[in-house]
Each structure stands twice: as C-alpha cells, then as structure tokens.
Amino acid sequence: MKIAIASGKGGTGKTLVSTNLFNVISRQGQKVSLIDCDAEEPNVCEFIRGNVEEETLTMTHIPLIDSHKCAFCGKCQEHCSYNAIIMLPTIKTIRVIEDSCHDCGACVYACQYDAITEKEKVTGSITQYSISANADVLESQTEIGIYSPVSIIGQTINMAEADTLTLLDSPPGTSCPFIATVERADYVVLVTEPTPFGLNDLKLSVETLRKLKIEFGVVINRFGIGKELIEDYLNKEEIAVLGHIPFDKRIAETYAKGDLITDKIPQYRELFEKLHQNITKQLQR
Template sequence: MKIAIASGKGGTGKTLVSTNLFNVIQKEGSNVRLIDCDSEEPNVCQFLHGTLEEEIITTTHIPVIDGRKCTFCGKCQEYCSYNAIIMLPAIKTIQVIEDLCHDCGACSYACQYDAITENKKVTGSITQYRIAPNADVLESQIEIGIYSPVPIIGQAIAMADDDAVTIFDSPPGTSCPFIATVERAEFVILVTEPTPFGLNDLKLSVETLRKLNKPFTVIINRFGLGNAMIENYLKQEEISLLGLIPFDKKIATAYASGQLITDEFPEYFRLFESLYHQILKQNQQ
C-alpha cells in the first residue's frame, strides 16, 4: 500500500502525521518505508534517525547543440513542448535553456544532422537510512538552483518497495510536485487545520484529487484551535474524516525538539495506531 500524506499548504502537520504513522507501523512489526518527497525542504530526518545505507546522486540530461553541424531547420525547437530551445537563424544562434528542459529527448529524436549530444547534470540526491530492521527512510534532496523537483520525486518514489507499506511525505501546495507525488499513491490523507487558510487550501487539494480520481480522507490537526468550518465543509462535500489531532501544547513542544509524539505520549501512540487500522480498513473496502 502506498499512502501519500498531503495538504494544500505548508505547516499543517504533514510531517507530524507521516513520521508518527511510520513509527507506529514499524513498531507493530510491519515492513514500512517513508519517502520524503518534499525535496526542496526535506525534514523527515529531523525526527527519524538511522544508519546511512546508500546515497544515490541523481542526474538529468541536458542537450548540447553543435552550431557547426546545425542547419537551423527548426525541427528541435518544433518538437520541444517546453519552449526550452531558442533559435535565431538570422544570426546563426541556437541555445538550450537548461531550466526549462525536461530531459524528454524529443530534440535529439528530431535532429537529423547529429547536431545534438547530451551532458549529464547533477540534480540532487536520494539518501537511504535504516531506522529498524523492518523500516527505512528515503530522503530526496534537490540541488540548489534546479528548477523543478519533479524528476527527483519520481526517482525516489520509483524506489518504493512493493512488500512494504510506503508513506509519501508530500510537498505542500497543489502544483506539479504535489501532483507528481499523489498520482503515484493508492490512497491520500489530506492534513488540514481549522483556519481560513487551511479551509481554502483544503478545497484546492480536494478539487485536484477528485480530478485525479484518487481516494482520500482528511485529518484535522490542531483541532480546537478554530471553529467548525472544516467539519461543516467535509459534511457538505461528503468527505470522510479519518481523525482529529488536538491543539495541544505538548505536541508543539515535542515537535520543536525533534521528538515523535508517539514515543513521548502513550495516548498519541494509541491515536495513530487507531488511524493506521482505519486506513487499512478503508483500503480493503
């Protein structure tokens, strides 16, 4: 089972949910893997500490166009769906805009004059940490200056183990990195908070997941902070509520110290254990 923990905005508690859900599953004895897909700001390893097992350097291919062989026919520019090639035939200039290139290979396919070769460019890394014999973490980390984290997210998710429960700690928002994560999940948990911003961005996430035809449920974090706006919306839209995490100072204190609340407080271990079994039940339906 592949579960994405997501939300429409940052700071709602995705990492709180993903790390503590991971902790409960591994302590129950099931095989589990947590993939930190927020490659621009990964923070799962602030809470889960293990033994470094492997680091994979990720790369992309950048086309290099030889102006001496190029006939300026325009085929490569025509085939590029991302407008990553600038061509000025009048002054015999052609150039690839690296930040727009998606490594699709269309330009190389289009060129009939062997004017295009490819160079490798480092985009980031995927690091594996062993947390327990039945549990590990994959942290994706994008290089500074890389335009899109989508390729590295895809590479990290491709390492998901079919024999384990896999949790994706998703990037915030509803843009391409969010979609690249949730589209590969079998089930999505949206974490929200009872604030106007939380409700607004929850609506965006719900709309996106419905268009993707992804089954999902909702956890309300910091429950008790605001009014019943989130609950009323869920009832109105007939969206299932998986659980509530209370607005509790000791959660904030533990989180700020890099501690797992399921280790520190028995009542929260029981809460996340209950959430996990509800997820299993919903997945079997």
C-alpha cells in the same frame, strides 16, 4: 501500497502525521518505508534518525547542440514542449535554456542531422537510512539552483520496494511537486487545520485529487480551534474524516525538540494506531 500524506499549504502538520504514522506501523512489525518527497526542504530526518545505507546522485540530461552540424530546420524547437530551445536562423544561433529543459529527449529524436548530443547534470541526491530491520527512510534533496524537484521525486519513489507499505511525505501546495507525489499513490491522507487558510487550501487539494480520481480522506490537526469551519465542509462534501489531532501544547513542545509524540505521549500512540486502522478500512472498501 503507497499512501501519500499531503496538504494544500505548509505548516498544517503533514510531517507530524507521516513520521508518527511511520513510527507506529514500524513498531507493529510491518515492513514500511517513509519517503520524504519535499525535496526542496526535506525534514523527516529531523524526527526519525537512522544509519545511512546508501546515497545516490540524481542526474538529468541536457541537450548539447553542435551549431556546425545544425541545419537550423527548427524541428528540435518545434518538438520542445517547454520552450527550452532558442533559435535565430538568420544569425546561425541556437541555444538551450538548461533550467527549462525537462529531459524528455524530444529534441534528440527530432534532429535528423545528428547535431544534438546530451550531457549529464547533477540535480540532487537520494539518501537511504536504515531505521530498523523492517523500516527505512528515503530522503530526496535537490541541489541548490535546481528549479524543479519533480524529476528527483519520481526517481526517489521508484526506489520503493514493491512488497513494502510506502508512506509518501508530500511537498505542500497543489503545484507540480504535489502532483508528482500524489499521482503515484493508492490513497492520500490530507492534513488540514480548522482555520480559514486551512479550509481554503483543503478545498484546492480536494479539487485536485478529484480531478486525478485518487481516493482520499482527511485528518484534522489542531482540532478544537474552530472545528465548524472544516467539519461543515467535510460533511457537505461527504469526505471521510480519518482522525482528529487535538490542539495540545505538549505536541508543540515535543515537535520542537525533534521527538515523536508517539514515543513521548502514550495517548498519541493509540491515536495513530487508530488512524492506521481507519486508513486500512478505507483501502479495503
């Protein structure tokens, strides 16, 4: 089972929810993994610390075109859906724009003249941390200069064990990294806040998940500062509210120190245990 914790914008408390949910589930003895899918800015390990078990480099394949073998027929360019190949037949020039290549292999398949081979390029790394006997964390991280984390996100999620409850800490927003994460989930927990910005981006996330036909519910963070903004919308759309996290100065203080509120403040351990129960009920419907 894979549960993604996502939001339409940054700063709503997505990592707060994913790390503390992971903490209470692991303390209950259930086998659980937390994957930090925000490969451009991973921060789960600021709050959950463990021993490095394994580090793997992630690669992509970039086509190399031999202009001496190339017949400049244009087939490779036609098959490239990402416009990553530039060809100027009149001056016998053909080039690959590496940053636009998505490693789909279509150009290699299309070439009938064996003019295209591939080279490997390091795109990032995946680090596995052991937290306890039943819990671990996988952190994805892109190399500097890699413009899209989509490939490394997919590779990291693929490393999750089939018999483990897996929490996916999604990148913010509703762009490609968000899609690459939530499309692999069985259920999505959307974290929002009762502000105009929070409502606007929640609507974008809801619209996206409905198009993808993925079940979801909502956690309202910083509850108590304008709740009518969010709750009126959720009631109208008949969206499940999984839990409320109050607007509490102690949360900010604990979070700023890199600690987990479920360790430091007993009432929040109970809150997140209840959140876990509510998610489980939604999954069993």
